[in-house]
Amino acid sequence: MIIIPIPALSQRTYIDENALQPAQVNTYWNWADVHRADQHLYQLEALRDRNSTHEQRALFVRNEFSKLGLAASTQNYEFSTSSGPVNGTNAYAIRASPRASGTEAIVISASWVSRIGEGDGTLNLRGISTVLSLAAFLKDHSLWAKDMIFVISDNYLDGMHAWLNAYHGTIPSNLETEPLEHTSGSIWTALNIDYSGHSFSHLGIFFEGLNGRLPNQDLMNAFRLISSYTGGVPVTVYDHFEPSEFPDKWDEMSMFPSWIPSSVRKNAGVQEYSYRTRNVARHIGYQARGKASGVHGLLHKFRIDAITLYAVPAAGPHGFHALGRVIESTLRTANNLLERLHASFFFFIFTSPGTFMKIGTFLPSAVIVSVAMMFGGLGEWVDAGTTLQKEVLASKSEVERPIEQVKWTPRRRPVLPAIVIMIITHIMGLLLFFLISSPSFCDNQLILSPVLFGLFSILPPIILSAVPQSPPTAAPLSMLLKSLNLCLSSTIISITSVLNFSLAATLAVTLGLPLTLATPSSNVGLRFTKYAGYCTLAMGWMVLLPRELENAIWNWQVLGVWFAPFVCIVYMPLVMQAGLVTLHRS
Amino acid sequence: MHLHWLPHSCLFFLTCFAALTARTWATSTSQDEQVSGFFGRHESGSGHTNNWAVLVCASRYWFNYRHMANALGMYRTVKRLGIPDSNIILMLADDVACNARNKFPGSVYAEAGRHLDLYGDNIEVDYRGYEVTVENFIRVLTGRMEPSVPRSKRLLTDDRSNIFVYMTGHGGNEFLKFQDNEEISAFDIADAFEQMWRKKRYNEIFFMIDTCQANTMYSQFYSPNILATGSSEIGENSYSHENDYDIGVSVIDSYTHYVLKLMEGINKTSQTSMQDLFASYDPVKIHSNAGVRSDLFQRPLDKALITDFFGGVAQAGVFPPDDPTAFVTTLKASEPALIISSAQLNAESHVTPSQSTSAVAPSGSYADEWSTQWKVARKWASITLLGLLVAWVSHR
Numbered sequence: 001m002i003i004i005p006i007p008a009l010s011q012r013t014y015i016d017e018n019a020l021q022p023a024q025v026n027t028y029w030n031w032a033d034v035h036r037a038d039q040h041l042y043q044l045e046a047l048r049d050r051n052s053t054h055e056q057r058a059l060f061v062r063n064e065f066s067k068l069g070l071a072a073s074t075q076n077y078e079f080s081t082s083s084g085p086v087n088g089t090n091a092y093a094i095r096a097s098p099r100a101s102g103t104e105a106i107v108i109s110a111s112w113v114s115r116i117g118e119g120d121g122t123l124n125l126r127g128i129s130t131v132l133s134l135a136a137f138l139k140d141h142s143l144w145a146k147d148m149i150f151v152i153s154d155n156y157l158d159g160m161h162a163w164l165n166a167y168h169g170t171i172p173s174n175l176e177t178e179p180l181e182h183t184s185g186s187i188w189t190a191l192n193i194d195y196s197g198h199s200f201s202h203l204g205i206f207f208e209g210l211n212g213r214l215p216n217q218d219l220m221n222a223f224r225l226i227s228s229y230t231g232g233v234p235v236t237v238y239d240h241f242e243p244s245e246f247p248d249k250w251d252e253m254s255m256f257p258s259w260i261p262s263s264v265r266k267n268a269g270v271q272e273y274s275y276r277t278r279n280v281a282r283h284i285g286y287q288a289r290g291k292a293s294g295v296h297g298l299l300h301k302f303r304i305d306a307i308t309l310y311a312v313p314a315a316g317p318h319g320f321h322a323l324g325r326v327i328e329s330t331l332r333t334a335n336n337l338l339e340r341l342h343a344s345f346f347f348f349i350f351t352s353p354g355t356f357m358k359i360g361t362f363l364p365s366a367v368i369v370s371v372a373m374m375f376g377g378l379g380e381w382v383d384a385g386t387t388l389q390k391e392v393l394a395s396k397s398e399v400e401r402p403i404e405q406v407k408w409t410p411r412r413r414p415v416l417p418a419i420v421i422m423i424i425t426h427i428m429g430l431l432l433f434f435l436i437s438s439p440s441f442c443d444n445q446l447i448l449s450p451v452l453f454g455l456f457s458i459l460p461p462i463i464l465s466a467v468p469q470s471p472p473t474a475a476p477l478s479m480l481l482k483s484l485n486l487c488l489s490s491t492i493i494s495i496t497s498v499l500n501f502s503l504a505a506t507l508a509v510t511l512g513l514p515l516t517l518a519t520p521s522s523n524v525g526l527r528f529t530k531y532a533g534y535c536t537l538a539m540g541w542m543v544l545l546p547r548e549l550e551n552a553i554w555n556w557q558v559l560g561v562w563f564a565p566f567v568c569i570v571y572m573p574l575v576m577q578a579g580l581v582t583l584h585r586s
Numbered sequence: 587m588h589l590h591w592l593p594h595s596c597l598f599f600l601t602c603f604a605a606l607t608a609r610t611w612a613t614s615t616s617q618d619e620q621v622s623g624f625f626g627r628h629e630s631g632s633g634h635t636n637n638w639a640v641l642v643c644a645s646r647y648w649f650n651y652r653h654m655a656n657a658l659g660m661y662r663t664v665k666r667l668g669i670p671d672s673n674i675i676l677m678l679a680d681d682v683a684c685n686a687r688n689k690f691p692g693s694v695y696a697e698a699g700r701h702l703d704l705y706g707d708n709i710e711v712d713y714r715g716y717e718v719t720v721e722n723f724i725r726v727l728t729g730r731m732e733p734s735v736p737r738s739k740r741l742l743t744d745d746r747s748n749i750f751v752y753m754t755g756h757g758g759n760e761f762l763k764f765q766d767n768e769e770i771s772a773f774d775i776a777d778a779f780e781q782m783w784r785k786k787r788y789n790e791i792f793f794m795i796d797t798c799q800a801n802t803m804y805s806q807f808y809s810p811n812i813l814a815t816g817s818s819e820i821g822e823n824s825y826s827h828e829n830d831y832d833i834g835v836s837v838i839d840s841y842t843h844y845v846l847k848l849m850e851g852i853n854k855t856s857q858t859s860m861q862d863l864f865a866s867y868d869p870v871k872i873h874s875n876a877g878v879r880s881d882l883f884q885r886p887l888d889k890a891l892i893t894d895f896f897g898g899v900a901q902a903g904v905f906p907p908d909d910p911t912a913f914v915t916t917l918k919a920s921e922p923a924l925i926i927s928s929a930q931l932n933a934e935s936h937v938t939p940s941q942s943t944s945a946v947a948p949s950g951s952y953a954d955e956w957s958t959q960w961k962v963a964r965k966w967a968s969i970t971l972l973g974l975l976v977a978w979v980s981h982r
Binding site: 018019021024025026097098099100141142143144145332335336338 | 647648649685686687688689691829831832834835836
């Protein structure tokens with residue numbers, strides 16, 4: 001896993017879909033359109049300064065769309081969560097394709113709140129101005145073979161989520177909204193525009209979706225080509241600048257501490273490695289937790305290839321003009337599509353804007369750990385099946401010495417108690433999940449977290465003591481429990497690795513060694529210390545990472561991210577089982 | 587008294603007639619050479635009397651704009667050089683002119699800058715969209731058609747037809763993709779040509795193909811009188827030539843672009859030969875090694891004119907009356923075909939007026955000889971009569 005960021009393992013990106021034809025068009029977006037965007041920006045800033053409500057803002061946007069003659073409307077929504085209701089109003093407009101049947105659509109969206117600081121409240125006013133101005137500009141061209149849907153979604157993520165669910169008719173039980181007034185065909189691609197600063201120097205690509213879904217790589221590669229060649233704007237992965245582009249800023253950008261000699265830190269290879277490590281780490285951070293790195297991530301669920309174009313705030317040199325041209329050209333490329341993007345990769349790690357890793361290159365790192373755990377588990381199972389016995393055979397004659405013979409004798413392996421314990425721990429995980437996602441937990445998180453932690457740490461030993469000790473002729477429970485625990489973990493890591501590599505890699509790191517090293521010991525003190533350690537590993541997040549917990553629950557309740565239930569029902573019980581193994585007397 | 591002018595007029599007529607007779611006597615031996623020298627081309631020796639073209643764009647979709655432009659560029663050339671729409675079978679697998687992504691609706695351009703609209707006016711697409719299939723293409727070539735198929739969709743050729751077959755699309759080693767769902771192989775085309783040869787459906791074929799690994803497509807031909815050329819060798823791609831940045835796609839393939847560039851300099855009376863066309867291939871410009879196959883073709887390439895295939899300038903079939911044996915053998919070999927041919931030529935006389943003069947009424951050799959003798963006798967009889975008249979008038 002450490003070698004993943006090494007440049008030699010990555011390969012160059014390429015365009016796989018013939019139809020895309022990126023960066024092969026003249027763009028017509030000009031300064032008049034920039035002026036229009038500026039005017040929209042003044043109006044939006046006035047709205048912001050008046051502290052206008054969600055409805056007022058949405059109505060303003062809807063009116064602007066209506067003035068252009070587009071079919072525009074608004075949508076109110078309200079999610080009920082354990083931490084209180086989440087509500088807002090979206091505005092959207094549809095521009096029907098002038099010459100095609102309108103069975104396919106492209107979404108161009110901007111959320112009110114920018115993704116800066118993961119939705120801490122910075123407004124995405126320039127992004128919205130861009131979309132408003134684009135609507136006016138795109139309307140005047142007749143070459144769009146797909147319907148254009150402009151969505152200005154409220155808040156950061158929840159607005160778009162409500163809109164998408166209403167559009168596709170998959171309204172969850174905790175969402176209250178009216179059906180959309182205007183609809184179009186199936187959405188194939190989407191661009192989300194995030195431009196919150198005054199100007200920008202780079203366009204960053206954000207691509208991770210909910211539950212670790214990724215868009216087709218062709219979209220990102222096409223965008224990168226267009227941005228560099230048509231728009232003249234360099235592209236970055238996230239907002240990480242490439243060290244080779246800023247040789248003078250290597251000191252600020254380096255992730256190494258200052259005690260490492262500068263000759264090492266200044267080395268180009270080391271710089272490149274550290275840059276790629278940051279990208280991979282950021283990717284794993286989003287994907288393992290199933291978090292969307294921007295509004296685009298919500299669309300992947302509906303098999304829509306979407307990315308966020310993030311205008312990295314800077315003093316310059318680019319603004320509406322460059323952004324408009326890049327978007328126009330990217331839309332022309334998306335417009336060329338004849339079928340959904342399918343040719344390129346859906347499983348990849350972007351190590352730098354122009355290089356990526358295929359699934360075949362990075363997958364083995366997690367699978368090897370998983371295989372090692374499986375062998376560990378099987379080895380434990382075999383060991384449990386036999387026991388070493390020394391026998392002294394009676395000598396036939398007194399002259400000969402008695403023969404001491406080592407003999408492997410088979411013994412019974414009662415798996416039932418082990419399986420019962422495992423099932424109980426998983427049921428406990430389920431219980432824990434329901435408790436932490438209840439409204440009362442949300443209100444008293446600070447008090448309840450340590451209480452729950454203590455309760456769920458003490459419960460398993462009590463249950464364990466109720467399980468009858470295995471007779472000496474049978475294999476000890478701890479061996480069987482460890483064997484089954486390792487096999488189950490290995491299976492889970494292998495399966496997860498093809499669905500969500502980052503999660504599998506995280507599991508391999510957090511489960512691999514701790515589960516393999518779980519052994520019973522004779523010392524009571526050591527046993528309980530070990531057990532306490534496993535409890536912390538399993539449930540420490542409740543006490544130590546309250547903010548993360550809150551986010552994970554919000555993500556589950558509003559966006560349907562599986563991370564919180566996964567941790568409670570799969571991860572926590574697995575670690576607790578290892579903890580129970582250590583509680584046994586050897 | 588009213589006959590006072592008669593002697594003068596009779597003398598005048600006699601003089602004229604005498605002059606005419608003298609001229610006829612002097613030239614009657616070289617007339618056939620003159621006629622065939624005027625209509626035929628003895629130095630090229632093609633011997634065809636009509637020209638046909640089959641132009642196929644086998645691929646669809648917007649990003650294959652250039653293949654439509656390739657075929658339409660060839661269409662423009664053969665039409666400009668005189669092949670009428672009735673003799674052109676144009677197959678276009680897609681309609682890019684009316685594609686919703688086309689910034690210039692109803693137009694197809696083959697060069698950046700868009701100076702010449704290839705879809706401008708008077709375009710007759712015979713097979714379009716999903717009609718462009720391998721089956722239909724082979725049916726067109728071999729003439730195995732449902733009775734209901736209109737004449738405009740048929741290749742109504744005979745054994746004196748020169749056919750230009752142009753194909754473009756996406757291909758590979760010995761195949762060309764049709765419509766993204768089927769392929770024609772080099773063997774299919776070779777067998778179709780053999781069928782055509784057996785059924786006397788052509789005199790000569792010029793086969794041109796622009797696709798990846800195009801030269802493999804003519805590798806399997808085994809029928810005579812076929813000249814073939816392709817854009818790239820086995821293992822080689824054929825590349826597009828240029829993009830138009832307003833249309834947003836490549837507008838023409840490199841090989842076809844350079845062929846068409848040469849064709850633009852050719853008119854109906856051009857004496858440019860196939861040798862010149864093949865010599866113009868430049869692998870550096872085309873980005874692939876265009877190939878030629880001439881082992882089946884029985885004429886020297888420098889004698890085969892480009893207009894033998896691209897032009898509609900047909901030679902007349904002139905049968906020398908004083909060589910009856912040759913005529914009889916020709917007649918025996920191809921009696922039905924010849925009748926069709928002459929009927930067809932009459933039918934098409936409004937298109938190419940020169941063709942109407944080429945129709946030769948077949949007649950038996952004895953009758954021919956007898957009529958010549960009768961003419962001579964008649965001539966002498968009238969001269970004698972006139973002489974008598976003159977004598978009688980002057981006697982009075």
